[in-house]
Amino acid sequence: MILVTGATGILGRVIVLELLKRGKKVRATKRESSNIDEVLESYRFYTDQADHFFSQIEWINVDFQDLESLENALLGVTDVYHCAAHVSFHPNDRRAMYHTNIEGTRRLLNACESSTVQKFCFVSSTAVLDGVDEKGEVTEDSNYNPKLDHSPYARSKHFSEMEVWRASAEGLNTVIINPGVIIGSGNWQSSSGEIFGAFSKYPYAMSGSTAYVDVRDVAQISISLMEKNIFGERYIVISETKKILKVANFVRKKLGKSEAKVLSKSILNIGYILNILLGWLIPGLRMLSKVNLETVTSNPVISNNKIRQELDYQFIPVFESLDFHLKNYILDHHKL
Structure with a gap:
């Protein structure tokens, strides 16, 4: 049995789907208030057997502050994909992010200690990476620098990573992935799912660049790393870095909007x-x-060489990804 946390999120739902396609048994965590019907609807963008795969999911309500709840979720589980997180760059959400991202990860890992769990994949972020190599590129060796100013989200992900590295040192097989901005379908009002709505609404953009990646790539890579038993490592998972303005105008043109400034x-x-x-x-x-x-005015060069070489992987180009998911967004927002 495989457990996927945050399974109603933009990434978790796709990891669940990809595992089911491979014939795995999957238990998926959600909040009691989660709308799983929306997950089913988004599956129609990824497969013509949406109902078939969705019916195979074992959904479970989990309270990450309750050890017994976590222990129940982990019964019979060998592999964990920890996608659950609070994503925000608003300072007012600092406490919620620390509570969910750090404490939630710590409690989950503590529950794993007395369980059947053998493998653990943690979804982090490129936001925790600082500094560049001799080529001027951000790599997996660009370690978090506590002397620099960071967003509350970046800090919460860094300290969550520390919990994962602790568990790794204590014997759990762990791997960390650091994706950029994930482009996906569904969950349009939350996390990176908001990008299409934001680019549509606001006729302006920032001058910087951002690293993007298709959700299907992140799911495939996460599963491949676990299946190949590649542990004790971190991997940057991005397709390309693009100017925010170019991405905004690509989206706005498809939606019949004027160019952003x-x-x-x-x-x-x-x-x-x-x-x-x-x-x-x-x-x-x-x-x-x-x-x-x-963050939004800088132009970092982020390298994906390590994961491409490890898995001989070819990423979906950013604008191809945007085109696919934007069409899905339009289908779900036909009143645009």
Whole structure:
């Protein structure tokens, strides 16, 4: 039996589907309030046997703060894909991210100690990587630098990784993946699923670049690493780094919108000053933090050489991925 946490999320649902396609038995965690019908609808974008595969999922409500709940979820489980996380770059969500991402991961790993679990795949983020190599590229050796300023999300993922490395040192077979922005279908109102709606709504974009990856690639790579028993390593999982403006305009053109314009640094600096002065009064301004603005105006070069060489893997190009999932978005939002 394989356990996938965060199975209603943009990535977890696809890992579940890919495992089912391979004939695996899958138990999928969700919250009591989760809408699993939406997961079924999104499966229609990925397979013509959506109902067949969906009916094979063993859904289980899990409270990550309750050890007994976690122990029940792990009964008979040998492999765990830990996708559950709170993703946000708003400072107001700091406590929720620490609670879910760090404490939730720690409790899950503690529950694994007295279970039948043998393998553990942890989904982290490129947000935890700092520094570049001699080529000026971010690699798996670009270790988190605690002296630098980080978003609460990046900090929560770093400390979650520390829990995974601790479990690895204690004997659990673990592997960590660090994906960029995941492009997928469904879950349109949450996490990276919001990108199409955001690019459609706002006629402007930031001047920086972001690393993107198709959800199908992330799922395939995660499963391949576990099946090949590749442990004690981390892997950056991205397809390509693209200018945010180019991605925004690709999406906006497909949606019949005007071209987006780049927000100048002077405007962003004004926003940063307003955040300092009025962020306490207007919560939305707190998104204009120094670290967030640096993220969306920087142009990092992130290497995927390690995973490509390890698995001889070819990624779906970013604009091909965007085209596929944007068509699905349009089908689900036919009123656009």
